Amino acid sequence: MIQTKVLLILSAAMLVSASFFTACRKDNSNNEYPDLTIDTLTIHGILKYKQSGISGTQLVAWPFGAAIIKVKSGVMQELASGTVNADGTFTLVLPGTISGSLLIALSSVQESQGGTIVINPNTVRILSTILFAVEYTDNGTSETLFPSLHTLNPDLSVDKTYFYTLYDADGTFIGTGDGGNTYDWLFTKGWGLVESYITDSISGAFNSKTVAAAPTAAFWSN
Numbered sequence: 001m002i003q004t005k006v007l008l009i010l011s012a013a014m015l016v017s018a019s020f021f022t023a024c025r026k027d028n029s030n031n032e033y034p035d036l037t038i039d040t041l042t043i044h045g046i047l048k049y050k051q052s053g054i055s056g057t058q059l060v061a062w063p064f065g066a067a068i069i070k071v072k073s074g075v076m077q078e079l080a081s082g083t084v085n086a087d088g089t090f091t092l093v094l095p096g097t098i099s100g101s102l103l104i105a106l107s108s109v110q111e112s113q114g115g116t117i118v119i120n121p122n123t124v125r126i127l128s129t130i131l132f133a134v135e136y137t138d139n140g141t142s143e144t145l146f147p148s149l150h151t152l153n154p155d156l157s158v159d160k161t162y163f164y165t166l167y168d169a170d171g172t173f174i175g176t177g178d179g180g181n182t183y184d185w186l187f188t189k190g191w192g193l194v195e196s197y198i199t200d201s202i203s204g205a206f207n208s209k210t211v212a213a214a215p216t217a218a219f220w221s222n
Contacts, residue, residue: 044089048060067135107123117176124173132220173185193214195208
């Protein structure tokens with residue numbers, strides 16, 4: 001039996017996934033959009049592990065040896081896979097062709113968020129969900145871990161999180177939603193990266209902006 005360990009991190013990407021799961025399922029069933037062809041994107045990463053014990057939580061080197069990392073979207077449709085080396089390093093290539101059934105209208109996010117958010121152009125589509133999964137073995141038991149790319153505070157809490165996104169056109173998505181979530185996305189067609197961080201721990205409001213790359217201090221972990 002595969003035991004699944006999931007770290008729930010509030011983020012713009014997760015908000016999109018949760019708010020528009022129904023829309024995604026509709027697209028999967030009717031293939032409303034044509035397939036999208038873009039440039040591939042190669043990710044070079046390192047995986048670490050947050051380990052809890054009697055002395056508290058510690059960040060350690062990847063302890064489970066060689067593993068498989070996969071990228072999934074929609075209803076767990078696999079987009080790509082790669083090998084995690086014993087030291088936690090990996091290379092993963094995001095694909096150059098995406099099924100139109102996995103795309104949703106970015107305007108759906110705008111409608112959900114409300115506020116002052118403006119999309120330009122209003123026809124931009126994005127990949128509905130992007131999930132990274134690491135399949136490994138721990139003492140003979142198959143496990144699956146869902147890591148995120150982030151930087152940490154000294155107490156090992158998440159500082160900023162980085163999410164891969166996909167757009168079918170150049171455009172912008174800028175403004176503040178009714179719940180206080182602020183977006184500053186300036187993107188080009190293809191794969192992109194978004195930085196998100198919590199601005200209000202009570203409401204869960206966050207800031208989210210497009211970045212060219214994650215900082216060198218960022219790494220993947222549970």
